[in-house]
Amino acid sequence: xxxxxxxxxxxxxxxxxxxxxxxxxxxxxxxxxxxxxxxxxxxxxxxxxxxxxxxxxxxxxxxxxxxxxxxxxxxxxxxxxxxxxxxxxxxxxxxxxxxxxxxxxxxxxxx
Amino acid sequence: xxxxxxxxxxxxxxxxxxxxxxxxxxxxxxxxxxxxxxxxxxxxxxxxxxxxxxxxxxxxxxxxxxxxxxxxxxxxxxxxxxxxxxxxxxxxxxxxxxxxxxxxxxxxxxxx
Numbered sequence: 614x615x616x617x618x619x620x621x622x623x624x625x626x627x628x629x630x631x632x633x634x635x636x637x638x639x640x641x642x643x644x645x646x647x648x649x650x651x652x653x654x655x656x657x658x659x660x661x662x663x664x665x666x667x668x669x670x671x672x673x674x675x676x677x678x679x680x681x682x683x684x685x686x687x688x689x690x691x692x693x694x695x696x697x698x699x700x701x702x703x704x705x706x707x708x709x710x711x712x713x714x715x716x717x718x719x720x721x722x723x724x
Numbered sequence: 725x726x727x728x729x730x731x732x733x734x735x736x737x738x739x740x741x742x743x744x745x746x747x748x749x750x751x752x753x754x755x756x757x758x759x760x761x762x763x764x765x766x767x768x769x770x771x772x773x774x775x776x777x778x779x780x781x782x783x784x785x786x787x788x789x790x791x792x793x794x795x796x797x798x799x800x801x802x803x804x805x806x807x808x809x810x811x812x813x814x815x816x817x818x819x820x821x822x823x824x825x826x827x828x829x830x831x832x833x834x835x836x
Contacts, residue, residue, distance in 0.1 A: 655829055710755050714759075
């Protein structure tokens with residue numbers, strides 16, 4: 614069974630701070646996705662990374678896929694209250710579109 | 725596009741009752757997924773379909789759970805009989821192969 618462990622589980626920071634969320638596995642994935650989920654809604658895709666060592670930037674968010682394609686990180690610069698939510702990584706393999714979701718990191722950004 | 729539609733949004737039932745959750749995927753998507761989310765276990769894949777055919781149901785917890793997809797625009801997840809430990813948020817998602825999975829708003833189920 615492929616498992617994705619995220620750390621930290623919970624994070625409460627003030628507006629303007631930087632943070633990094635980690636997603637680790639002992640398994641290799643062909644792709645790694647990051648989702649954000651807000652209360653009462655389903656997860657929404659933020660980014661997909663497919664190449665080992667790949668770095669993608671989405672405004673204040675920076676995503677990195679590990680060289681061995683077993684881990685990933687999400688870095689947020691100058692966090693804002695609108696970044697509050699549950700962040701989920703998800704690993705994919707092949708073309709079956711089946712995803713294995715991580716344990717989740719719940720982020721709260723306060724004023 | 726209306727996105728993935730799920731109904732009901734909330735369901736409260738008593739232990740032993742049958743529960744049916746419904747999902748309408750995005751038109752043109754050929755994959756449909758059912759997930760369950762709890763605080764303890766996170767987001768778990770229960771079953772997924774490709775072109776209306778169940779491909780992997782290894783995540784279905786036990787025989788009380790069943791899922792069907794009679795056509796490309798409709799799927800159901802049934803729990804019979806329901807138990808308190810089935811209380812969770814159930815999500816449906818759809819996609820085309822290799823593309824983004826789009827999630828519905830979920831059905832929050834409470835079994836008393």
